[in-house]
Amino acid sequence: MRRLLSAGHRGLLVECDDLEEVMALHRAVEASRPGGVVDLVPAARTLLLTFDGTTTRADVAAAVDAAGARADVADSAPDPxxxxxxxxxxxxxxxxxVVAELTGLPVAEVVRRHQGAEHVVAFTGFAPGFAYLAGGGRELHVPRRDTPRTRVPAGSVALGGEFTGIYPRQGPGGWQLIGRTDIVLWDLRRDQPALLTPGSRVRFTEVAS
Structure with a gap:
């Protein structure tokens, strides 16, 4: 059951039961964004709405309730x-x-299933350009490493819990590294620095080493 909480002077935090509810609510609110709402920030179990002085917290809360009534679990799926x-x-x-051993699948099957799934950005965080990608299928849910690495190369594609992530720059990390990409995920020279934003549809394809 959703809970609506004040977050500062001009913020409303919506607590949800699970990730699917967050994604469905985010999509429903984004489709008919209430007047005065400046930003929507989804996370694993919450959705934060910030608003300006042209509206009130009560009006934003009413809009969230209305969007929640329209939202459906199907809305957590990628937007075609x-x-x-x-x-x-x-x-x-x-x-x-290691991932193959944890899942009980051959390495080739891990790769095939990862490519075959249509992922969607559930939320972003951890580092600029880092996106938490949902939709990979429960068979590829694996725990994070017991001991995080102090240095993970930029472009590393990794699995952690229910998510796939791509490290946008070199740094520490504890996810299971399954591959690498040359795609630039964060570039301040672009109009939109982040390549992947909440709701983005993502598909992985294999290239030869």
Whole structure:
């Protein structure tokens, strides 16, 4: 059951039961964004709405309730009207064999299923340009590493829990590395620096090493 909480002077935090509810609510609110709402920030179990002085918290809350009544779990699926971002991946990550052992699947099957799934950006965070991609299928849900790495190369494609992620720059990380890509995820020279934003449709394709 959703809970609506104040978040600062001009913010409303919506607590949801699970990720699917967040994604469905985010899509419903975004489709008919209430007047005065400046930003929508989804997370794993919450949706934050910030608003300006042209509206009130009560009006925003009423709009969220109305959107929630329209939202359906199906709304957490990728929006077919949004362009699909294709990410070419070389599947040679140091944890690929570990993932195969954890899932009980052959390495080739792990790669096939990862490519075959249509992913969607559930939310962003951790680092500029880092997106948490849902939709990979429960068979590829694997735990994070017991000991995080102090240095993960930029472009590393990884699995962690129910998500796929791509490290936009070199840094520490504890996810299972299954491959790498040359795609630039964060570039301040672009009008939209982040390549992947909440709701983006993503598909991975294999390229030879």
């Amino acid at each position: 009207d949004r362009p699909e971002v294709v990410i070419p991946v070389t599947y040679d990550g140091p944890d690929l064999v």
